[in-house]
Amino acid sequence: MKIVSFNADGFKNLKSVSMIPSSDVNIIYGENAQGKTNLIEAMWILSGARSFRGSKEKDMIAFESDYARLTLELEDSERRQKIEAVLSKNIKERKILLNGVRQRYLTSLFGTFKCVVFTPEDLGLSKGPPENRRDFIDLCISQIKPAYSRTAAKYENVLAQRNALLKNIPFSPSEAASLDVWDEQLARLGAYISVIKYQYTKKLNIFAGRLYHELSGGREILNMKYRSTVYEDLEDRADWQDGLYKEFLSALEASRADDIKSGFTALGVHRDDVVVTVNSVSAKDFGSQGQNRSAALSMKLAQAYILYEETGEMPVILLDDVLSELDRPRREFIISKLKDMQIFITCCEPLGKLNGKKFEMSGGRLKS
Numbered sequence: 001m002k003i004v005s006f007n008a009d010g011f012k013n014l015k016s017v018s019m020i021p022s023s024d025v026n027i028i029y030g031e032n033a034q035g036k037t038n039l040i041e042a043m044w045i046l047s048g049a050r051s052f053r054g055s056k057e058k059d060m061i062a063f064e065s066d067y068a069r070l071t072l073e074l075e076d077s078e079r080r081q082k083i084e085a086v087l088s089k090n091i092k093e094r095k096i097l098l099n100g101v102r103q104r105y106l107t108s109l110f111g112t113f114k115c116v117v118f119t120p121e122d123l124g125l126s127k128g129p130p131e132n133r134r135d136f137i138d139l140c141i142s143q144i145k146p147a148y149s150r151t152a153a154k155y156e157n158v159l160a161q162r163n164a165l166l167k168n169i170p171f172s173p174s175e176a177a178s179l180d181v182w183d184e185q186l187a188r189l190g191a192y193i194s195v196i197k198y199q200y201t202k203k204l205n206i207f208a209g210r211l212y213h214e215l216s217g218g219r220e221i222l223n224m225k226y227r228s229t230v231y232e233d234l235e236d237r238a239d240w241q242d243g244l245y246k247e248f249l250s251a252l253e254a255s256r257a258d259d260i261k262s263g264f265t266a267l268g269v270h271r272d273d274v275v276v277t278v279n280s281v282s283a284k285d286f287g288s289q290g291q292n293r294s295a296a297l298s299m300k301l302a303q304a305y306i307l308y309e310e311t312g313e314m315p316v317i318l319l320d321d322v323l324s325e326l327d328r329p330r331r332e333f334i335i336s337k338l339k340d341m342q343i344f345i346t347c348c349e350p351l352g353k354l355n356g357k358k359f360e361m362s363g364g365r366l367k368s
């Protein structure tokens, strides 16, 4: 999948950006605070995912404007597609079109424009808090199965209701009876999500493991395993409608008294993690910075490869300021592993040796 053209106006500081990218490597360079990341973010939100910077939709519109207009034309092995978005401070005027057909939300676009974004924060994927790895796996799966993001959102919703109830029970003990309803729903959703995340992590381990092995010159072994807070072992288990559901439910029941005390649900997919080891030792606790960077790089590249394998479309790669953070071998490795994909790279200098179509970003405008 390739971007054929991209236009942005009034998205944060971007002004009349009109880009005909190369189908290969594109380098967007310029000084700080000129709009390079804004450009990457504008492309990314057209994939239907949440902003990687956590920006809310209303904050994406330029301070001095009422609208942000974005247009993206895509070409894949089968057809050309067009995404158009007009974001407005007046929500009634928001307009999102996919091939001319009106969509309700930006998230309704999920699944059309396949891309992988890589930012400096992602370099801490193996070392950072478990939440980062949970969100990463959730996003990877949602890109392959758009319906999964709704299931994950339902789980979060049920969890929030259960937690609210838990906090209320000390003041109103009779409400404890209604926990059953939430437990049942949480267990149904949780059992399913556990299986899906376990299986995705297994695949990620295979792909990332191969990449890491090569990156370390064959000297080190990366391993990744999904660690559930509910299940001992999920290998060869898929009975989420039956056995796994029941086990989830019993785990919730067993921790109910503690949960009431703490006002929080202690077990569930919201507490699970992906344990990353290098040569059998925890990368998070004992890995060097280099090992953790290689692990993160391998995980992100694996995300792109799996997306390609599962959907048959090569994703577009957005590298925001990561190359300048990496040493030469890692930089060359990542570029070599992304050949055949369309890449957008942002950086401060035009990265001398790297070939590609160059664009200079200055004051929210693009010069090519």
Ligand SMILES: Nc1ncnc2c1ncn2[C@@H]1O[C@H](COP(=O)(O)OP(=O)(O)O)[C@@H](O)[C@H]1O
Pocket: 011, 012, 013, 030, 031, 032, 033, 034, 035, 036, 037, 038, 039, 059, 060, 061, 062, 063, 064, 361
């Ligand atoms: N809603 C907005 N309207 C106008 N400008 C914005 C908005 N949000 C952020 N900016 C501006 O965007 C600039 C940062 O752009 P960014 O893409 O992060 O720069 P960089 O080129 O360093 O990646 C800042 O100057 C900031 O003030």
Ligand SMILES: [Mg+2]
Pocket: 036, 037, 038, 321
């Ligand atoms: Mg930036």
